[in-house]
Amino acid sequence: MESSEWMSQWESMTNDELFALREQMQEILNAKLLAKKVTLERRLRTLSELSGNASAAKPRSVKRANHVQRAER
Numbered sequence: 001m002e003s004s005e006w007m008s009q010w011e012s013m014t015n016d017e018l019f020a021l022r023e024q025m026q027e028i029l030n031a032k033l034l035a036k037k038v039t040l041e042r043r044l045r046t047l048s049e050l051s052g053n054a055s056a057a058k059p060r061s062v063k064r065a066n067h068v069q070r071a072e073r
Contacts, residue, residue: 013021 010018
């Protein structure tokens with residue numbers, strides 16, 4: 001649909017139609033935001049769990065760096 005068609009459609013809509021469209025768009029956006037929030041919260045929970053386990057077992061690169069620092073002393 002071309003922009004001129006959109007403009008004529010918008011201009012021909014009543015206030016009630018525009019308000020109803022706004023409400024529909026708001027519901028759709030709210031649902032999308034909620035889905036994104038749930039996804040991000042899951043990822044954050046996973047990262048938090050991983051970081052909790054990481055303190056008990058350091059990655060190899062960190063252990064190697066600590067070993068090198070001790071050898072240099």
